[in-house]
Amino acid sequence: MRVDVGDGLAVEITINRQGNPPGKLADGSLYFTEGPLAGLCVLGFGVWERREQPSEINVTMPARQFMSKGEKRSFSLVRIDHDLDETQEDKRTYYAPLDSLRRRFVQAYTTAVSAPVDEDGDTRGDDDSDVGF
Numbered sequence: 423m424r425v426d427v428g429d430g431l432a433v434e435i436t437i438n439r440q441g442n443p444p445g446k447l448a449d450g451s452l453y454f455t456e457g458p459l460a461g462l463c464v465l466g467f468g469v470w471e472r473r474e475q476p477s478e479i480n481v482t483m484p485a486r487q488f489m490s491k492g493e494k495r496s497f498s499l500v501r502i503d504h505d506l507d508e509t510q511e512d513k514r515t516y517y518a519p520l521d522s523l524r525r526r527f528v529q530a531y532t533t534a535v536s537a538p539v540d541e542d543g544d545t546r547g548d549d550d551s552d553v554g555f
Contacts, residue, residue, distance in 0.1 A: 423537055425530040430456030433530035435469070445471050447479065448534070450527050464500065469531045479531060481524040 424434045432453040438446045450467035454460050466484030471477075483500040502520065 423530075423534040424453065425533045426455070427526040427529055430454060430460070431526065433467075433527055434463075435527075435530050435534040437534060445473065445476075447471055448531055450481070450530065452523075466499070467527060469527060479528050481527040483520075483523075 424432050426432050432455050434451040434453060436449045438448050446468060448469040450469055452464040452467065454462050464484060468482040470480045470482060472480050483498045485496040485498050487494060487496045489495070500520070500523070502516065
């Protein structure tokens with residue numbers, strides 16, 4: 423289900439109905455609907471229930487795994503602009519863009535799970551015909 427989350431962005435949520443892996447609630451994609459990036463999307467977001475507090479939701483960003491000196495590592499594909507000053511006293515300001523993105527995914531997930539579901543278990547209004555390459 424695609425949800426308009428404002429500012430020229432939409433989030434598509436695909437509910438994880440299999441329950442595997444445990445704790446994963448949904449997959450998500452970020453779509454640009456306005457401006458110079460309109461028509462592009464970023465895939466690979468995950469919506470999870472928090473281990474410590476299952477009633478809360480966590481959003482993971484797309485990441486790329488690689489090997490370095492025999493050790494598996496990863497780096498986030500969506501991250502803070504390095505030109506921002508990480509030494510700011512108020513870390514909330516520094517992390518605000520990522521927090522805003524996470525809130526939009528939580529908003530879209532909440533909307534998707536509250537949408538009516540048809541006999542096949544699909545969310546009504548969920549049109550996958552525009553998804554794919």
